[in-house]
Amino acid sequence: MEYILDVQNIHTFIGQYHILQGVDVRVPKGSIVALLGRNGAGKTTTLKSILGLTPPREGRVTYEGRDVQGMRSFDIAALGIGFVPEHRAIFRDLTVEENLKIAERVKGDYLRKRDFIYELFPDLKRLIALPGTSLSGGQQQMLAIARALVADNRLLLIDEPSEGLAPVIIEHMMSAIRQLSKESTVILVEQNFLVASQLAEYYVIIEEGRSVKSGAMKELVNDKAAIHRYLGAA
Amino acid sequence: MTQTTHSRLPGFFTKNRTALITLLVLVLLPFIVGLFDGASPATVFVNGSGQSKFIQGLAIEIFILALYALSFDVIFGITGMLSFGHSMFYAVGAYLTGIALKSFQLDLLPTFGLVMLAAVVQALLFGIVLPRVKGITFALVTLGMASVFHIVVMSSEAGPYTGADVGLQGMVVPAFISPANERLRFYFAALIILVLVYLLYKRFITSPTGRVCIAIRENEGRARMLGYNTFTFKLTALMLSSFTAALAGFMHALYQPIVSPNVASMGFTVTALLIVLIGGVGTLEGALVGALVYRLLDFGLRRYIGESASFINGAIYVAFVLFVPYGIVGTWRMKSLQIKQGWERLTGMLVKSAK
Secondary structure, eight states, X not given: OOEEEEXXXXXXXXXXXXXXXXXXXXXXXXXXXXEEOSTTSSHHHHXXXXXXXXXXXXXXXXXXXXXOTTOOHHHHHHTTEEEEOTTTOOOTTSBHHHHHHTTOSSTTHXXXXXXXXXXXXXXXXXXXXXXXGGXXXXXXXXXXXXXXXXXXXXXXXXXXXXXTOOHHHHHHHHHHHHHHTTTSEEEEEOSOHHHHHHHOSEEEEEETTEEEEEEEHHHHHHOHHHIIIIIOOO | OHHHHHHHHHHHHHHXXXXXXXXXXXXXXXXXXXXXXXXXXXXXXXXXXXXXXXXXXXXXXXXXXXXHHHHXXXXXXXTOOOOTTHHHHHHHHHHHHXXXXXXXXXXXXXXXXXXXXXXXXXXXXXXXXTTTOOTHHHHHHHHHHHHHHHHHHHSTTTHHHHOGXXXXXOOOOOXXXXXXXXXXXXXXXXXXXXXXXXXXXXXXXXXXXXXXXXXXXXXXXXXXXXXXXXXXXXXXXXXXHHHHHHHHHHHHHHHSSEEOGGGGSHHHHHHHHHHHHHHOTTOSHHHHHHHHHHHHHHHHHHHHTGGGHHHHHXXXXXXXXXXXXXXXXXXXXHTOOOHHHHHHHHHHHHHHHHO
């Protein structure tokens, strides 16, 4: 199996706090991998550590065979990693189209990907000239994901895409993530186990800053004891 | 092609109606004022004294202030960097022009080149600290740098060049642009420069670089997540700002008979901040409207009230912040005059201070 990302035993500190105390994540190329765990387990910090936003002090992060440990966050992103942060982190003062254009890494990215993006999120096409402030929560989330699709990102890190969204919007979001996973590998942080289990092929459970269990999602779905123990879900 | 140009023209005029009317009024202003004063356009044209010349002078001061305010808006309003040392950008331009003309008898063009070179150096100086500090720390570090410059121009050692606390006087301005004899020419030169800089800024904020600067203002971390080295963009904004402020300083030294050390003080940075707050932060047009309101208020109050003008001025600015928090242009665009909220803020403040 070919791995696009290999995170080995990373330790990350935020201030004096030792947040990640040994996380391993191996991501097969072309797959969707869910990072699971309770609130505060270290899932978002793992994504940020991969991208160098909270650089790990120990361990190793290898992307497409290249050691990215110690690189600056914008240099890591420029290697082809798109990040969709939680809380729909769009630029509210820019219009929908400007939010997309700003994600161009090479001139013309937006024009090349425009049709694909609007096919995936038809709502955005209608709202193209509106500023980010005018969008609903679901539309902002769509825009945040769409923005990560503009450049040729081979790996997408998506943090809590279903957070605070209505069920019908979540359905739409899931179908969009399935669609975009045909072009990119996806790492998903998701509190909603139902959503994660329907999307991801693999999982990594993080507990108190350590990766404690990983494998194929199909197996986890049938392991009720593990789900109850690590995720608190019935 | 001609047909396309023809069909675009009416749209262009409709879209830019306010700006074009304003420009037309400014072009005709000296002659209109002259007519009211009984002076024919020919008299105004040969720089005859009177109301027209006086109004031209006031307008030139507003144009220079507007340039200075634009330079502040691009770093504060557009890119989100608060600099408390902005006056240094302006003062370096003004002092260097004065010294080059007076002490070294340089021509205007080499002087201008020198000022632009200094603009690059001072932007780089501010840029050195950019990767290490942000927010209020950046504001304080820039204040420190500007304070050092203020102390240097005030020092007796630099006195022979800067005039120390008295200010730099006695610059010989080339006759063809002398504000005393060729004020109308100076007026139009200043107007053209302001219009060109404003158009450049408009182009900048709609360019990809400008959009990234707006994104940095909103959330620098997000811009970095997209793969942008934000330092480069912040430095670009600083460069643009430094060029513009130094240009304003250059014009100040040509127009004013004296370069006072006040232009290097913290107070003059506050002037830029006030102008931008009055007009509307990050709107560009706000810098122009703010400069007009600021200068007219200052001039009117000083003329008719005298010593108490500063107090009234201060009260007006507080009222602006309370009732027009988005500035004149921002409020106009958002249609959001906050009279009720302003009263609530004011009474809230009074109740707090009473406790």
